[in-house]
Amino acid sequence: MTIKLTERMQAWIEAMGCHLCVATPRGVPYVTLGRYASVTADDEVAFALAQDEFAIISPALTANPWVAFGVSKQGGIRASFQFKGIGRFVNEGPLFTEIAAEAKEVQGIDTYAVLYVKVSEIYCTKPGAEAGQRLDMMDPDAVCNWEKERWKDIPHKKTK
Amino acid sequence: MVKFTEEMIEGLRVPGKGGSLVYLCTSSLDGKPNIAAMRFVATHMDDKILIADMFLLKTKMNIKENPEVALAICHPLEEGRWWVFRGKAVDIEYGFPRDFDWYGANATDILNEWGDWNKSEPPDEVPPDIVFPKAAQRGVVVIHVEEAYSIEPGHAGEKIL
Numbered sequence: 001m002t003i004k005l006t007e008r009m010q011a012w013i014e015a016m017g018c019h020l021c022v023a024t025p026r027g028v029p030y031v032t033l034g035r036y037a038s039v040t041a042d043d044e045v046a047f048a049l050a051q052d053e054f055a056i057i058s059p060a061l062t063a064n065p066w067v068a069f070g071v072s073k074q075g076g077i078r079a080s081f082q083f084k085g086i087g088r089f090v091n092e093g094p095l096f097t098e099i100a101a102e103a104k105e106v107q108g109i110d111t112y113a114v115l116y117v118k119v120s121e122i123y124c125t126k127p128g129a130e131a132g133q134r135l136d137m138m139d140p141d142a143v144c145n146w147e148k149e150r151w152k153d154i155p156h157k158k159t160k
Numbered sequence: 161m162v163k164f165t166e167e168m169i170e171g172l173r174v175p176g177k178g179g180s181l182v183y184l185c186t187s188s189l190d191g192k193p194n195i196a197a198m199r200f201v202a203t204h205m206d207d208k209i210l211i212a213d214m215f216l217l218k219t220k221m222n223i224k225e226n227p228e229v230a231l232a233i234c235h236p237l238e239e240g241r242w243w244v245f246r247g248k249a250v251d252i253e254y255g256f257p258r259d260f261d262w263y264g265a266n267a268t269d270i271l272n273e274w275g276d277w278n279k280s281e282p283p284d285e286v287p288p289d290i291v292f293p294k295a296a297q298r299g300v301v302v303i304h305v306e307e308a309y310s311i312e313p314g315h316a317g318e319k320i321l
């Protein structure tokens with residue numbers, strides 16, 4: 001199915017950053033913060049990581065590219081979604097420098113690596129009957145309408 | 161063996177009592193991670209974190225095949241709660257032997273005190289468009305914490321327990 005993060009999902013991800021979860025091939029999970037997040041395509045999010053944040057997840061992600069992430073701060077309750085996909089680190093070139101420059105300007109982060117996650121699964125995490133519902137199985141327009149029927153709050157995006 | 165600080169004990173309570181919303185991170189045995197926000201959280205003994213088994217799906221499946229978990233504070237981080245706890249978890253469900261023991265935590269004690277969590281600490285602070293219409297608790301997840309590290313910017317990865 002085609003993955004398209006909704007406008008509201010994108011706004012929450014970019015406004016709050018995300019908690020990033022990876023696991024070793026044998027299933028030992030690790031968490032780090034993706035404080036600066038930028039939606040770079042309909043189904044892709046880039047996270048600027050400082051060296052210490054990168055070091056927490058690098059060994060596991062190098063061996064197993066799966067990443068699960070949820071929105072940080074108030075987004076943990078207001079943006080009731082879990083996103084999963086395949087991640088890759090970028091340490092140089094234009095894909096690195098553009099995100100690193102934005103992260104430095106907006107949040108003062110000295111970016112060591114940019115984690116790009118290609119989202120392939122979206123789950124509803126609202127407690128109750130819809131917990132665990134896979135949204136990526138729906139048509140993108142249907143996901144947008146489904147979300148608008150439940151929530152309309154869109155946080156202010158980051159400013160440069 | 162670890163021992164929670166007073167700040168951690170304060171922070172690892174339900175948000176309505178000054179605690180935190182937390183992210184519980186699990187993984188399938190073959191390494192597919194899962195992250196889900198949890199509201200019903202408490203500490204028990206010096207080194208146990210409790211989570212209500214309420215609407216758990218993938219989290220529950222993962223714990224049943226792989227006890228390795230990580231728990232991070234989701235909100236409020238800015239109050240100095242830059243913590244990630246790592247350890248081993250079990251979901252003590254109703255039907256477990258009442259003398260079941262998880263690293264010193266007893267199933268009867270756990271279920272007697274936290275087995276009807278929605279009644280003892282109702283989610284009054286949760287917005288109406290998020291809160292569930294009816295609680296359905298099946299047990300209590302008990303995390304035996306073995307270590308903790310920081311995710312504070314500039315100190316990420318430093319061991320704190």
